[in-house]
Amino acid sequence: MSGLPATLGEALARARGRIAQGDARILLREASGAGLAQLVAFPERALPPEAAARFLAWLARREAGEPVAHLLGEREFYGRRFRVSAATLIPRPDTELLVTLACERLAALAEPAVLDLGTGSGAIAISIALECPGARVSAVDFSAEALAVARANASALGARVTCLHGSWFAPVGAARYACIVSNPPYIAAADPHLAQGDLRFEPLTALASGVDGLDDIRHIVAGAAAHLAPRGWLLLEHGHDQAAAVRRLLDAQGYAGVASWRDLAGIERVTGGHLA
Numbered sequence: 001m002s003g004l005p006a007t008l009g010e011a012l013a014r015a016r017g018r019i020a021q022g023d024a025r026i027l028l029r030e031a032s033g034a035g036l037a038q039l040v041a042f043p044e045r046a047l048p049p050e051a052a053a054r055f056l057a058w059l060a061r062r063e064a065g066e067p068v069a070h071l072l073g074e075r076e077f078y079g080r081r082f083r084v085s086a087a088t089l090i091p092r093p094d095t096e097l098l099v100t101l102a103c104e105r106l107a108a109l110a111e112p113a114v115l116d117l118g119t120g121s122g123a124i125a126i127s128i129a130l131e132c133p134g135a136r137v138s139a140v141d142f143s144a145e146a147l148a149v150a151r152a153n154a155s156a157l158g159a160r161v162t163c164l165h166g167s168w169f170a171p172v173g174a175a176r177y178a179c180i181v182s183n184p185p186y187i188a189a190a191d192p193h194l195a196q197g198d199l200r201f202e203p204l205t206a207l208a209s210g211v212d213g214l215d216d217i218r219h220i221v222a223g224a225a226a227h228l229a230p231r232g233w234l235l236l237e238h239g240h241d242q243a244a245a246v247r248r249l250l251d252a253q254g255y256a257g258v259a260s261w262r263d264l265a266g267i268e269r270v271t272g273g274h275l276a
Contacts, residue, residue, distance in 0.1 A: 004052040008034060009043025011055050019062045027062065030072055031055040067198040078127040082153050087145035089206045090198060091123040094263045095183050097270050098237050099127045101261060102181050105233050106132045112178035115140065115227065117168055117220060120206060122150030122161060124181055129159040136160070138175075142167045143203070168216075169223050176229045183237040184216040185209035213239055214246075221249045228275050235272035243268035 005011040008028065015024035025039050031054040032047055047055075058071045069075040069090040074083050077091035078099055084090055106112045111134045116125035119139035129137040139161050141147050147163045154161040164171035185206055191213070193199060209216040217236055224234045234255065238246050243260040250258045255273030263269035 004049055005047055007047055008039050008045045011047055015059055023062055023068050026068055027058045028055050067201050070201055077123040080157055082121050082123045083149055084121050085149050087143055088120040088149050094269050095237055097263050098181055098235055099124055101235055101270055102128050102179050103131045105179055106135055109178055110134055111136055115177040115180045117182035118184050119150050120146050122153045125161050126154050126157055126159040129161050138162045138164055140164045140171055169227055176227055178229050179233045180224050181235045182220055186213045186239045188213040221253055231274050233272055233274045235270055237270050240267045243271050246271040
């Protein structure tokens with residue numbers, strides 16, 4: 001088969017066996033402007049040459065392993081579209097749990113201060129700011145490139161978020177917060193998954209954290225109490241097998257109400273506690 005596909009159906013046929021059909025439909029939807037229902041119901045619909053060329057270029061890049069989010073430059077999170085780049089992690093549905101848990105704990109507070117450590121695209125900080133309009137949200141990242149993406153997302157979505165450049169707690173001085181959230185690096189440095197799938201295209205500094213993946217979590221747990229208001233909460237996303245270890249770290253620092261919460265797949269994905 002050569003030349004450009006002339007219809008939606010022909011375009012999807014070009015992708016069959018090369019990439020997942022779900023990915024193919026998303027790429028074709030964005031390339032053509034057709035809805036997902038139209039792709040299925042009207043495969044005979046004509047595909048303009050420029051849209052066909054765009055789709056084939058994306059198809060080749062996706063077949064080579066590049067994430068769909070990087071091809072499109074965005075990813076949906078908590079019902080909103082966020083710009084992403086090679087300087088940020090791609091927001092994932094599992095992380096929405098972190099936003100939900102934070103908002104539940106902020107609901108009764110008038111103007112709570114919130115800190116998001118390692119904000120990346122800003123998806124967590126911005127979602128909290130928009131779901132809890134009274135919150136005063138600060139977002140920290142050591143990557144200037146990532147912070148530029150976060151600022152652009154905050155502006156585009158109309159979120160009140162203060163972006164701070166620096167490593168973990170360094171930029172916040174003596175400030176204290178009702179809730180500190182983080183989706184820090186938590187993959188072991190030698191984990192073979194870092195060389196597979198979408199992870200190959202994401203920043204290693206946002207993924208790996210020491211021999212057991214817990215170096216950054218240890219640092220956050222050790223320093224958070226000095227930046228939490230009375231009964232303030234610390235909520236951390238972590239790996240599928242790290243919940244017990246994170247609970248032990250929180251217990252050792254004297255946190256109360258230490259618990260882990262499961263994501264949609266039933267995996268303990270977020271662990272947290274509050275100051276006594």
